[in-house]
Amino acid sequence: MTRKLTHCLSLAAALAGCGSLPPSPPERPAERAAAPLSAKAQDVVLYAFSLIDTGYRFGGKNPEAGLDCSGMVSYIYGQAAGLKVSGSAADIARNGRPVPRQGLKPGDLVFFNTMNRSYSHVGIYIGDDRFVHAPATNGRIRIDSLGARYYAERFEAARSYFD
Incomplete structure (x- = not known):
């Protein structure tokens, strides 16, 4: 009986190790020191999420008709x-306050050169190196990564309209 008990205790200890939570990832220095978001910036990010999958339309200014990138930003803000x-x-881009890329906060705007023209595309930064935008390609508002090769090569600047 002692042998069975020892075996059960060993098995329970092994399973307990498997069931424990993995260690938390280390905090990123920028996230740790970041100031809290303004209520307006939080509202902008939440509203941007609500428009995911809305159709694209060149010159579009509202979700019912479709939105282009600048129309999306104007509408959400x-x-x-x-x-x-x-x-x-x-x-x-001209009217926003410049922000260094490493200082981006959710709600800030990110700008790209996508048409061989400076500041030809804009999106809303949502955190974790991601942004919401209305690209003509695939015709829907979506989330992409600033680190994705296409956007990393075309990133130009970031701007903020918040304090």
């Missing part, structure tokens, strides 16, 4: 934060 942000992606 207006609806979620009460901020008037309008014009082309380049116009939006």
Whole structure:
């Protein structure tokens, strides 16, 4: 009986090790030191999530008709934060406060050169190196990574409209 008990205890200890949680990933220094998000920035990110899979339309200014990248940003900032942000992606970039890439916070805007023209595409940064945008390719608002080769090679700048 002692042998069975020892075997059961050994098995239980081994299973307990398998069932334990993995260690937490180390915090990233930028995330640890980051200031809390403003309520408006949080609202912008949440609103952006709500538009995932909305159709793309060049020049589109509302979800019912479809949105292009600058129309998406204008619509979300207006609806979620009460901020008037309008014009082309380049116009939006000119009016925002420059932010270093490593200082990006959710709600900030990211700009790309996608048409051999500076600031030809814009998206909303949502954290974890990802952004929401309305690309003409695939015709739907979606989430992509700043680290994806296509976007990493075309990244130009980041801007903030929040304090």
